[in-house]
Amino acid sequence: MSWLIITEKQKAAERIANILFNDIKRLKKGNIVFFYSPSSNAYVIGLKGHIVELDFPKEYSNWIKTDLNELINAKPIRVEKEKEIITLLKEIAKKVEKVTIATDYDREGELIGLEALEVLRGVNRNIKFDRARFSAITREEILKAFSNLEKVDFNLAFSALARHEIDLVWGAVLTRLVSLSSGRLGKDFLSVGRVQTPTLRLIVEREREIENFKPEKYYEIFIDLGFLARHPSRYKDLESAKKVLSQIGDFATVKEFEVKRKIESKPIPFNTTEFLREASRIMSPHRAMEIAENLYINGYISYPRTDNTVYPETLDLIGIVRSFLNSYFSKEAKYVLGQKKIEPSRGKKKTTDHPPIHPTAVADKGNLTREEWAIYELIVRRFFATLASDAIWEIRVAELESNGIKFISVGRKLVELGWRKVYPYSNVEEVEIPVLKIGDKLRIREKKIEEKKTKPPPRFTPSALIKLMERLNLGTKSTRHEIIKKLISRGYIKGNPYRATPLAFAVIDVLKEKVETITLPEMTAKLEKELDEIAEGKKTKSEVVLGSRKILAEIIGRMGNLEKLKALKTLKSLEPGKNEKVIGKCPVCGKEIAIKRARKRFVGCTNYPNCRFSVPLPQKGTIYITSRTCEKHGVRILKIRGSKWAFCPICNYENLSGGIQAQ
């Protein structure tokens, strides 16, 4: 019997073809590579995820002319997205009697399969179809799935379709409403969505907390004994601190002294979230994901979209380490292999879709771009780190007293580097204090009061935001970084850590007042519940979608106009331009400064022309921004590709104008 197998992605098609058949031929049509077994007369075709896309019909495409109430009830159509694949499917459909859907075993996977099936059935009404369900592409799992073929789960696919429709209708209607109200059309439009808007609200509310934060002064008392010791209380007024200070004598006596060992566990294997968190030390999550994709396609790393933080037993961890023995990482590989015992770390999440992200081939530094190498190196080093031993710190805790006033001092020293030997991405901050004996009397060299301030909560770093989105179930591992990028390109957030702009404040405030539901993660939670009901057959897709449309129609009906957004039309944006990269704060006005280009390349203030701060940059060579910051100016250190020279552009300018040649 002639047979077709459909998978969700190219890589899966290749692997499944090779597991099921032993006479696989690669065929090519246009840019599409697919597989054929002559002996079994079977084709295996990999899709590229969804091959069709939901959209509104053309008659609704004019934002100004379309009545939003009509748009709410408009029926979305499916638009062909992957035309080459669709053409190929139509051609093969005529040749085969049966198709097996072997897409990923999840909600979207079921719909992706159904999309392909509908294309096939459009050409060949009589085609038979079934479904292979597996949760890992291993020989065992695949053979098991193909000997127990099941039915396509239409309800599950419909639940995914409901999600698509609801997201489109709510997103499009509210996006247009907000954009029309503010008069921001064309490339300046403002967007709203089930995932992006709650995410933005989090950033806006954090920004507001920071704005409203009133720092409070407090005072702490320290004594210098050759090392520092701190009095455990904080004082709100200087007078009481001074009073305590005056009671301190000339000596302090050791009352307690303890030496402890503290284990700092090796890191867990990389899933997408963990990977993006760590990579965001080096570059934006979106860029990191793009590069990981690329490394994956070129065979250097495993599939970068995974939730799994536990290596499967079938993965030859030691073999992979060995492959690095004669590489750039030979020292690290030798270290890992030289340990008495090698035991991989494991995270909490164990899934079987894909293994944690790990290297799959040894790369040559010369074959990769600088950014690709940085990501590859991170993944290789992380992989080694998960197989290394724990790091061990020695902690010394001293409790002291002088005239009845208590002091405490804590020292920490890294005694065993362990995984830190191969994974040097975080700083080691050691504090040295001597070994003491109870009863020791130490001379107090200095006593002092330090004025401190309470700090506002921090802005979200890329890593913190991704982590929070994950916790709130906003977006998926594959989309979170794209959602953040969207918020940046809409002008809603900027900088690193992320800061909400006035645009974001205005939009979130209006939405909170008029359609609070779209600003809350609960909308996703509620939707998920309804989707489950569709999948279980308790509700129909049209019932759920209709209900959702009704709610939206009610909201739109009582929303009135969004007058407040009118002011946004002329809101001058202080956002850096598309190709400008922010590197820190302006020493003159406090706004952001960025690498800019006019006739020449330079660093200038994003508040130009209100602020005219600028310093020159070298004109030759690719400049890149390191993760380090200049201590004096708080500006990121820059480097020129191919040169070891690292510099703060402001320091460099000061040196140049002071007559000192940099280089």
Added chain:
DNA sequence: GCAAGGTC
């Protein structure tokens, strides 16, 4: 030009 979700 709209959303979010797959994948390249």
